[in-house]
Amino acid sequence: MLETLSIADAVRTAFPFTVDKFRLQGPDNMRTDHFGLFRSDTRECTGRACKEIYVAHQTDDVVALVEAAQTVFGEGDTDVQCHWRDGHYVTVSPSRDIRKSLAGGKDNNFPRLIIRAGYDGKAFSTTLGLYRDVCSNLMMMRHVAGTTTTIRHTSGLRGKMDDLITDFESLQGGWQAVQEYIDNLSNRQVALQDFLEHLYPTPKPDASQNTVTRHKNTISAIVNRCLREHQKVGQNWTSDQGKLGVSAWMAYNAVTGFVEHDKVRKTRKGEPAAGQFDRSILAMNDSVVAKADNYLHRLVTA
Numbered sequence: 001m002l003e004t005l006s007i008a009d010a011v012r013t014a015f016p017f018t019v020d021k022f023r024l025q026g027p028d029n030m031r032t033d034h035f036g037l038f039r040s041d042t043r044e045c046t047g048r049a050c051k052e053i054y055v056a057h058q059t060d061d062v063v064a065l066v067e068a069a070q071t072v073f074g075e076g077d078t079d080v081q082c083h084w085r086d087g088h089y090v091t092v093s094p095s096r097d098i099r100k101s102l103a104g105g106k107d108n109n110f111p112r113l114i115i116r117a118g119y120d121g122k123a124f125s126t127t128l129g130l131y132r133d134v135c136s137n138l139m140m141m142r143h144v145a146g147t148t149t150t151i152r153h154t155s156g157l158r159g160k161m162d163d164l165i166t167d168f169e170s171l172q173g174g175w176q177a178v179q180e181y182i183d184n185l186s187n188r189q190v191a192l193q194d195f196l197e198h199l200y201p202t203p204k205p206d207a208s209q210n211t212v213t214r215h216k217n218t219i220s221a222i223v224n225r226c227l228r229e230h231q232k233v234g235q236n237w238t239s240d241q242g243k244l245g246v247s248a249w250m251a252y253n254a255v256t257g258f259v260e261h262d263k264v265r266k267t268r269k270g271e272p273a274a275g276q277f278d279r280s281i282l283a284m285n286d287s288v289v290a291k292a293d294n295y296l297h298r299l300v301t302a
Contacts, residue, residue, distance in 0.1 A: 081277075106233040122153070137253055185296060195251050
């Protein structure tokens with residue numbers, strides 16, 4: 001097992017700065033009651049305006065979250081990846097021996113704890129998601145109980161380690177529940193055409209040619225992704241009256257993979273294109289992915 005110090009050092013190395021609070025001014029240096037949060041290294045403004053009493057969390061608080069999160073998987077190697085997006089994101093990966101394998105070991109899914117500590121006034125959250133190596137998807141399963149915990153936004157978390165560990169205990173049965181949900185999705189067939197029509201309705205007859213073309217390209221990209229992934233894992237698909245039949249699991253991954261890796265993301269002028277972790281976070285919060293989750297959840301629980 002990696003020493004806690006090495007994990008702590010990894011987090012501190014990734015976030016070697018403080019987030020400091022400064023009073024914001026109005027026109028002509030007019031005094032306001034609002035404060036902004038700024039990174040000490042880049043002076044980048046982050047999060048939203050706050051009041052004077054707000055206490056911004058710091059890297060040591062994130063370290064405490066990660067240390068407590070490691071207890072979810074018990075003994076074994078642990079790794080972390082860190083990312084900044086208007087706040088701290090850390091994914092915690094247990095030993096690769098912990099996995100859910102499908103298709104005779106060709107479709108492997110590994111648990112990931114995704115810790116989010118933002119500066120938007122929301123509670124810290126930790127979600128038990130998964131990484132699927134066939135398509136490099138990082139996902140969370142919204143309808144699986146025991147996969148998300150929230151922690152009150154505060155500072156000084158390292159002094160509250162016992163309480164944090166207790167908070168994370170609610171996630172300890174989450175991986176088993178995720179595996180059972182994957183099995184449910186894998187064992188239910190869905191007509192891919194009907195599924196995609198629900199997510200991306202056919203444009204109306206008076207739609208512009210650009211709209212029609214974008215819709216056609218989207219559907220084609222998802223179907224092709226689905227067929228490629230079937231080939232990778234050595235699974236077949238069915239055809240009924242011209243409709244492609246696939247498992248709900250494969251359909252879900254085709255859509256989430258498209259949204260995560262292929263969907264065009266607009267950026268504001270001067271902003272860099274979204275990196276892979278940014279795209280993963282955006283995909284997990286995408287309305288189409290949420291709609292796909294709801295559709296398939298109703299299917300497997302009917």
